[in-house]
Amino acid sequence: MDTQVILEKAVVSLNGIGAQTAVRLEKLEIRRIRDLIFHLPIRYEDRTHIQAINTLAPGSTALVCARVVSTEILDRTRRSLICQITDETGYLSLRFFHFSASQHNSLSAGTLLSCFGEIKQGYSAYEMIHPEYKVIQTVEHCITDDTLTAIYPLTEGLRQASIRKAIDQALSLYNNNPEALPDLLPDALLKHFHYPSLVAALNSLHKPEPGMSVNALLVSPNPALKRLAFEEFIAHQLSQLKNKSIDKHWQAPVLKSTQEQEQRLLNNLAFTLTAAQQRVIQEIQSDCASNSPMLRLIQGDVGSGKTVVAAYAALLALSSHYQVAIMAPTELLAEQHLRNFSHWFKDFSTQIVFLTGQLKGKKREQALQAIAEGSAGIIIGTHALFQDAVSFERLGLIIIDEQHRFGVNQRMALRDKGQHKNSKPHQLIMTATPIPRTLAMLNYADLDISIIDELPPGRIPVVTRAISAERRAEIIAKITNWVKQGRQVYWVCTLIEESEVLQCEAAEKTATLLAEMLPEVRIGLVHGRMKALEKDQLMQGFKQHELDLLVATTVIEVGVDVPNAGLMIIENPERLGLSQLHQLRGRVGRGTEDSFCILMYQTPLSRTSRERLNILRETSDGFIIAEKDLELRGPGEMMGTRQTGQIQFKIANLERDTALLDQVSEAVNIIQQTCPENIQPLIERWLGTTTKYAEV
Ligand code: ADP
Numbered sequence: 199m200d201t202q203v204i205l206e207k208a209v210v211s212l213n214g215i216g217a218q219t220a221v222r223l224e225k226l227e228i229r230r231i232r233d234l235i236f237h238l239p240i241r242y243e244d245r246t247h248i249q250a251i252n253t254l255a256p257g258s259t260a261l262v263c264a265r266v267v268s269t270e271i272l273d274r275t276r277r278s279l280i281c282q283i284t285d286e287t288g289y290l291s292l293r294f295f296h297f298s299a300s301q302h303n304s305l306s307a308g309t310l311l312s313c314f315g316e317i318k319q320g321y322s323a324y325e326m327i328h329p330e331y332k333v334i335q336t337v338e339h340c341i342t343d344d345t346l347t348a349i350y351p352l353t354e355g356l357r358q359a360s361i362r363k364a365i366d367q368a369l370s371l372y373n374n375n376p377e378a379l380p381d382l383l384p385d386a387l388l389k390h391f392h393y394p395s396l397v398a399a400l401n402s403l404h405k406p407e408p409g410m411s412v413n414a415l416l417v418s419p420n421p422a423l424k425r426l427a428f429e430e431f432i433a434h435q436l437s438q439l440k441n442k443s444i445d446k447h448w449q450a451p452v453l454k455s456t457q458e459q460e461q462r463l464l465n466n467l468a469f470t471l472t473a474a475q476q477r478v479i480q481e482i483q484s485d486c487a488s489n490s491p492m493l494r495l496i497q498g499d500v501g502s503g504k505t506v507v508a509a510y511a512a513l514l515a516l517s518s519h520y521q522v523a524i525m526a527p528t529e530l531l532a533e534q535h536l537r538n539f540s541h542w543f544k545d546f547s548t549q550i551v552f553l554t555g556q557l558k559g560k561k562r563e564q565a566l567q568a569i570a571e572g573s574a575g576i577i578i579g580t581h582a583l584f585q586d587a588v589s590f591e592r593l594g595l596i597i598i599d600e601q602h603r604f605g606v607n608q609r610m611a612l613r614d615k616g617q618h619k620n621s622k623p624h625q626l627i628m629t630a631t632p633i634p635r636t637l638a639m640l641n642y643a644d645l646d647i648s649i650i651d652e653l654p655p656g657r658i659p660v661v662t663r664a665i666s667a668e669r670r671a672e673i674i675a676k677i678t679n680w681v682k683q684g685r686q687v688y689w690v691c692t693l694i695e696e697s698e699v700l701q702c703e704a705a706e707k708t709a710t711l712l713a714e715m716l717p718e719v720r721i722g723l724v725h726g727r728m729k730a731l732e733k734d735q736l737m738q739g740f741k742q743h744e745l746d747l748l749v750a751t752t753v754i755e756v757g758v759d760v761p762n763a764g765l766m767i768i769e770n771p772e773r774l775g776l777s778q779l780h781q782l783r784g785r786v787g788r789g790t791e792d793s794f795c796i797l798m799y800q801t802p803l804s805r806t807s808r809e810r811l812n813i814l815r816e817t818s819d820g821f822i823i824a825e826k827d828l829e830l831r832g833p834g835e836m837m838g839t840r841q842t843g844q845i846q847f848k849i850a851n852l853e854r855d856t857a858l859l860d861q862v863s864e865a866v867n868i869i870q871q872t873c874p875e876n877i878q879p880l881i882e883r884w885l886g887t888t889t890k891y892a893e894v
């Protein structure tokens with residue numbers, strides 16, 4: 199048989215793998231024999247030697263050989279069988295919650311046992327709960343293994359023994375036919391980074407050599423694991439670069455504006471542009487003036503003025519008689535864009551259309567029609583913009599605000615809408631959540647990045663204080679003073695992201711409480727479950743200073759802009775990520791007067807939480823904050839649920855392997871130069887044949 203395909207066969211071709219096991223394996227994305235080879239252990243167990251009881255440490259697993267001292271049934275909190283054993287160095291308890299009478303009988307005093315299990319701290323001594331054990335005749339019968347035992351991730355119904363058996367077979371097929379899984383990293387590169395070959399790396403992970411530490415997969419920089427993670431990172435970057443070059447085959451409309459038009463927009467701005475804004479606008483102008491699609495990410499800290507940059511981009515489309523779609527993650531933010539754009543473009547004849555999920559009936563019909571006919575030049579909305587019913591007449595530019603709040607698929611759907619023969623719209627995406635350089639390389643290597651690294655002049659940094667919730671009364675007293683001076687306040691209630699209902703309830707309670715304590719203060723409440731209209735009226739009221747204090751959930755995280763509100767109290771800040779807190783804080787400090795952010799934490803505060811809050815006090819630089827967030831929490835959390843559409847790795851782990859990222863670009867260069875023929879196989883090995891996923 200052709201050895202190239204030996205590992206491409208379905209897992210059912212292995213001994214002992216039936217249809218049912220195959221279905222279970224598929225849940226782990228294991229279909230072909232080769233997938234088994236890349237299914238790495240999560241940890242190891244050490245059955246290579248018998249451990250003396252007096253050397254055991256809680257939390258670890260151990261093989262122990264000892265005699266039964268006594269066995270009894272205890273009925274204390276929960277009926278259990280307790281068997282005390284000793285090996286002359288100490289005593290250990292075995293505890294069973296499920297047991298039979300025969301089991302009880304077999305564990306009579308004097309019986310010799312070999313047991314394997316995790317050591318826990320029991321009432322008086324260490325114990326093992328439901329250990330694997332065997333009655334043996336002599337110590338010599340206690341079977342030890344030659345190497346550490348690999349423990350694999352499982353799925354329901356799949357047993358450790360079955361998957362181990364399957365992997366053993368897969369591995370020996372591979373070892374007999376190493377050319378079936380060629381090493382795609384060139385020798386020179388492996389030497390340069392001191393990495394083992396592919397076959398050596400995979401073998402050493404599945405069958406760790408004697409002497410390897412049980413913690414090898416968790417902590418120590420294991421070269422075999424490093425090599426695989428590195429290869430996976432490389433594959434991801436290669437895939438991004440490939441997408442970028444595919445994009446070059448697409449055309450895009452040439453978009454230009456005249457000086458007169460730019461001046462007309464400028465006349466409606468209440469400020470002059472910062473140098474950073476001007477630079478980024480020029481970058482966009484030069485991208486759009488070419489007939490290949492722009493794909494540009496603007497990173498700019500909260501308040502750096504990204505919206506007006508988007509307006510200049512929109513002007514390019516309008517002036518060239520193309521439509522521009524602006525998508526925001528929340529209704530609140532979309533509405534604010536609508537207000538800004540309506541004002542900035544009031545001297546232009548174009549129609550601005552607003553489209554969100556809330557829009558219904560006749561109004562919705564009219565909006566859809568204006569978009570389809572092309573009478574609407576600027577279309578502002580939420581993710582409702584990419585519903586099937588929406589069809590654009592001539593979409594030339596897509597602007598996505600706060601892009602990290604959208605999933606990859608949502609962004610792609612909008613882009614597909616504007617697709618026309620071999621032409622795609624230009625795309626501008628904006629974010630205030632800075633992406634640390636190393637992560638940007640993996641997720642956004644196919645994007646050009648512009649950074650607005652300057653805040654509009656006259657901003658006074660927000661003074662940030664961390665104060666314990668025990669001093670609530672003091673904080674509330676401060677509000678009274680503040681409001682007396684004619685200034686406004688945000689009070690932000692946070693809860694865990696997932697539960698919007700609870701978050702709203704908490705905000706409602708707080709609003710009622712504050713109203714009781716501060717009868718002279720005009721208090722409003724805004725949360726995610728309110729109707730758009732209601733929310734809008736409330737925000738307008740706050741903006742026009744008909745309200746003094748706004749109790750809010752994290753819905754106000756993006757976009758809300760009320761310069762007179764210079765005091766923000768954030769409840770339970772320890773629950774949020776630093777970048778999110780920084781975003782929230784960005785709602786204050788928008789005027790020219792002093793402003794404060796009070797982080798009202800619950801005691802006791804863990805050391806890490808304290809450290810994290812300190813970072814916010816010390817800096818207002820979003821990039822530094824993001825880097826620290828990465829250090830303290832790791833990208834898993836940082837890029838996790840809040841940043842949907844991020845890469846799922848098979849083996850690499852951004853937390854454990856961050857250090858490798860620095861070398862990825864260098865390695866990619868080496869591959870491009872010495873073995874470009876390996877690029878496609880690398881991408882297929884790690885990302886499969888679906889490449890659309892990585893597109894933005
Ligand atoms: P973000 O980058 O967070 O989206 P915005 O676009 O909302 O920032 O701008 C924040 C505030 O700064 C707005 O009130 C906006 O009008 C104002 N602004 C933007 N650019 C400038 C500038 N060059 N000078 C003064 N104020 C500006």
Ligand code: MG
Pocket residue numbers: 504505599757
């Ligand atoms: Mg913004």
